Amino acid sequence: MKLENIIERILKNNFKIKDIISLLSLDNKDDLEVLYKKAFETMLTFTSGKIHLRAIIEFSNYCRKNCRYCGIRRGNKDQKRYRMSSEEIISVSIEAYKQGFRTVVLQSGEDLYFTKDKIGDIIKRIKEKVDIAVTLSVGERDYETYRYWKMCGADRYLMRIETTNKDLFKKLHPDDDYEYRIRCLKWIKEFGYELGTGIMLGLPKQTLEDLANDILLFKKFDADMIGCGPFLPHNGTPLFSEKMSDVNLTLKFLAVLRLVMKDINIPATTALGTIDPYGREMGLKAGCNVLMPNFTPVAYRKHYLLYNNKICIFEDANKCYQCTLERIKNVNLKASDSKGFREHS
Numbered sequence: 001m002k003l004e005n006i007i008e009r010i011l012k013n014n015f016k017i018k019d020i021i022s023l024l025s026l027d028n029k030d031d032l033e034v035l036y037k038k039a040f041e042t043m044l045t046f047t048s049g050k051i052h053l054r055a056i057i058e059f060s061n062y063c064r065k066n067c068r069y070c071g072i073r074r075g076n077k078d079q080k081r082y083r084m085s086s087e088e089i090i091s092v093s094i095e096a097y098k099q100g101f102r103t104v105v106l107q108s109g110e111d112l113y114f115t116k117d118k119i120g121d122i123i124k125r126i127k128e129k130v131d132i133a134v135t136l137s138v139g140e141r142d143y144e145t146y147r148y149w150k151m152c153g154a155d156r157y158l159m160r161i162e163t164t165n166k167d168l169f170k171k172l173h174p175d176d177d178y179e180y181r182i183r184c185l186k187w188i189k190e191f192g193y194e195l196g197t198g199i200m201l202g203l204p205k206q207t208l209e210d211l212a213n214d215i216l217l218f219k220k221f222d223a224d225m226i227g228c229g230p231f232l233p234h235n236g237t238p239l240f241s242e243k244m245s246d247v248n249l250t251l252k253f254l255a256v257l258r259l260v261m262k263d264i265n266i267p268a269t270t271a272l273g274t275i276d277p278y279g280r281e282m283g284l285k286a287g288c289n290v291l292m293p294n295f296t297p298v299a300y301r302k303h304y305l306l307y308n309n310k311i312c313i314f315e316d317a318n319k320c321y322q323c324t325l326e327r328i329k330n331v332n333l334k335a336s337d338s339k340g341f342r343e344h345s
């Protein structure tokens with residue numbers, strides 16, 4: 001089957017899982033160029049074509065869980081732990097707004113010190129002060145908590161599933177139940193958040209069929225944002241000796257995702273920029289339309305290492321912002337000045 005025909009079928013929403021697997025299997029340079037070009041054109045056609053910026057604030061690296069790939073898992077006793085105060089989180093969010101961001105992503109490990117009320121209060125106080133979208137990325141909670149945070153003004157919720165292969169999910173997440181994760185994602189969607197989820201690519205024992213199934217599940221959920229990054233081992237985890245993923249698998253996945261879910265928001269992640277110095281630019285050229293510069297105060301950044309060699313941990317917030325704008329310019333695109341909600345086509 002010709003590559004162009006497969007792409008056409010996917011764009012017309014008339015495809016089978018084997019079509020996705022064929023695209024994920026491509027390894028010829030010319031074929032990959034065709035795939036990335038088509039994904040880029042799709043991004044330009046079905047979104048505003050501008051790149052949305054989200055300021056990430058990593059406000060606590062305490063975590064009650066022990067995910068086997070993650071550097072801040074509770075079992076990593078070498079990890080120095082920190083929590084920002086509510087006041088600090090609010091003032092850094094206001095600073096992000098003043099710098100030009102229209103979304104903050106408040107991210108942490110699963111830290112129950114930050115209760116339903118504490119996070120609700122932070123959201124309300126940010127919203128009272130500045131007109132900025134608030135994305136939460138704080139893991140699994142209960143039905144009532146998600147409902148309450150939405151009422152407090154949260155706009156988006158980001159919770160990756162990492163893989164939809166249930167056996168692999170169980171092996172990677174000793175504390176988690178796959179069905180509960182799915183239930184959380186459904187609640188989040190039901191309460192009217194923009195739903196962000198995603199996976200890690202190149203995990204040990206993950207197959208192309210798993211990746212194709214991930215895409216099909218995201219489509220079924222009608223997720224609004226999908227964040228994916230390559231697997232990068234961390235030396236404080238049980239997976240430290242596993243092979244690091246490669247940039248091409250991530251780029252292929254992102255491009256196919258764009259063809260299948262044309263109008264969603266897809267970030268070119270920091271992990272992509274870690275595996276290759278031009279990874280984020282390559283991501284934009286393969287259909288991504290979001291960048292998420294690190295806005296965590298520099299003193300904390302080096303303690304929020306989910307994987308080894310994470311980039312952008314010494315630069316101050318302004319430098320990260322300017323560097324991000326430069327990267328967008330380098331690929332002849334423009335930064336958006338909106339809150340960057342999904343523009344349903």
Ligand code: SF4
Pocket residue numbers: 063064065066067070071072073074108109110139
């Ligand atoms: S992936 Fe998230 S939940 Fe799992 S250990 Fe890391 S921070 Fe905690």
